Amino acid sequence: MWYLYTRPLLITVQLLTVYSLPSGAFTWATLPPGLGEVLIHTHTHTHTHTHTHIYIYIYIYIYIYIYIYMHNINRIIYTIMLRLLYKQPSVLNGRKDVITVTPWLAPVVWEETFDTTLIDAIYKTQNITVATTVFAPGKYVWFLKDFLESAERHYMQGYHVHYYIFTDQPEAVPMVTLGANRSLTTLKIPSSNHWQEITLHRMEKLQKLIKTQLTNEVDYMFSLNVDTKFSGHWGAETLGDIVAVIHPGYYSRPYNEFPYERRPESQAYIPQGMGDYYYGGAVFGGRVEEVHRLVKTCLMQLELDKANSIEAAWHEESHLNKYFLYNKPTKILSPEYQWQELKFKINDIKIIRVSQVTPNLTEMNPDFLSDSM
Ligand SMILES: *[C@@H]1O[C@H](CO)[C@@H](O)[C@H](O)[C@H]1NC(C)=O
Ligand SMILES: *[C@@H]1O[C@H](CO)[C@@H](O)[C@H](O)[C@H]1NC(C)=O
Ligand SMILES: *[C@@H]1O[C@H](CO)[C@@H](O)[C@H](O)[C@H]1NC(C)=O
DSSP states (O other): OGGGGHHHHHHHHHHHHHHHSOTTGGGGGGSOHHHHHHHHHHHHTTSOGGGHHHHHHHHHHHHHHHHHHHHHHHHHHHHHHHHHHOOOOOSSOSOOSSOSBOTTOOBEEOTTSSOHHHHHHHHGGGTOEEEEEEEOOGGGGGGHHHHHHHHHHHBSTTSEEEEEEEESOGGGSOOOOOOTTEEEEEEEOOOOSOHHHHHHHHHHHHHHHIIIIIHHHOSEEEEEETTEEEOSOBOGGGOOSEEEEEOTTTTTSOGGGSOOBOOTTSTTBOOTTOOSOOEEEEEEEEEHHHHHHHHHHHHHHHHHHHHTTOOOTTHHHHHHHHHHHHSOOSEEEOGGGSEETTSOOOTTOSOOOEEEOOOOHHHHOTTTTTTTO
16 A cells, blocks of 8 residues: 555655754654644745755645544553543552541542542533532621632532521521532521520421422532531532531540430430440431431420420431431541531641631621520
C-alpha cells in the first residue's frame, strides 16, 4: 500500500525539519494540521523560493503522518483524560488517624476519604434534588442570612436544592439571591416560647411536609440547624440512606460520659454501658422515606414524653440518639460537618465545613436566651 512508504519518507522529513526549521519545529508531527500550516507559511517567507517546494512536501507528509496515527492519538488523549478525571483508588492506603468505617460497616466521612470528582461523576448524572429544611422560630430568623448566603457558596453546589424555611415570622426571612436550580419556600409555624413545643412543632411540620410534598418531589433531604454557617465544601459525599453527624464535643469521649437521656421514664432513655457515638442534633438526613420513618418515630416518642410530663435532656437530640442506637445510620458525617466556632482546630479536623454561629445579642435582642428561644 502507498502509505507504507510514508515511514522512511517521514524520517527524512523529520530530519529535514530538525535541520532546516527553528528549534522545536520537529514536534510539528504532533501539532494539529492547521497550526503546522501556519508555522510553515511563516517560515517560507523568511527563505528563498527554492525551498518552498520542500516545505509543501513536509506539510503533506506531516498531514499523512497525523492521519495514520490519529487512531493512536485518540487513545493517548483518552488515557490522559481518564487520568485527569480521578486518581486510582487505593486498597491499602487511606487515613489511619481516624476511623473511616463503623463496626457495622457504615462509612464515616472525613476529608481525604473521598474523591469529589468521582462522587460527582456518580450523582450528577442522576439529576437529584436535595430538600433542605431549616427551623427559624422567633428570633432565630436572625441566623437565616448567614445560613443561606454561606450555603449558596458551599452547600451542594451543582445540585438542585430546595430550601424549606419554617418560621412564625415569614416577613423577616431575608432576601438572598439563589443560584441556578435552587429555590426557597417559606412555611408558617405557630409561635411558641417553650422548647418542648418548638421541638414538637418541628417534628410535626417535618412529618407533614415529607408526607404531602417531599416523597413525590425530591430524592434526598437534610434537616439542618439554622445557626450553622458553611465554610467549606459540603457535597454529594454526604448522601446516603440515613445519615447522622458525630457531635464535635464528644467524639473522643467514652460513652458513659455522653449526655444521653438517662431517666428510664423518658422515651429517649439509653442505659449506662450502651450506645455507639454521640450524634449531633444539628444535622440529620438521607433518603426521604428513611427520614420519614425517623421523624415519625421521634414525633411519637416526643408526644409520649409530653403526655408523661417529661422532657428529654437535649430535646430532639436525645431522641435522635435513641433512634440511631436501634436504627444504625448508613452513613456518618465526621465532626467536620458540625463544628463549633468556639472550639479550636485540632489535628483530626483537616477542614471545618460547618460551624455553629455565636449569636450577636446586640443585633438580635437582649432577651434572646431568657425566653429559651
Ligand atoms: C431535573 O430535576 C428537576 C427538578 O426535579 C426538573 O425540573 C428537571 O426537569 C430535571 N431535568 C432532567 C433533565 O431530567
Ligand atoms: C441545572 O439543572 C440542569 C438539569 O436539570 C442542568 O443541565 C444544569 O447544568 C443545571 N445548572 C447548574 C448551574 O447547575
Ligand atoms: C454585634 O452587632 C453590633 C451592631 O451591629 C456591632 O456593633 C458589634 O460589633 C457586633 N458584635 C460582635 C461580637 O460581632
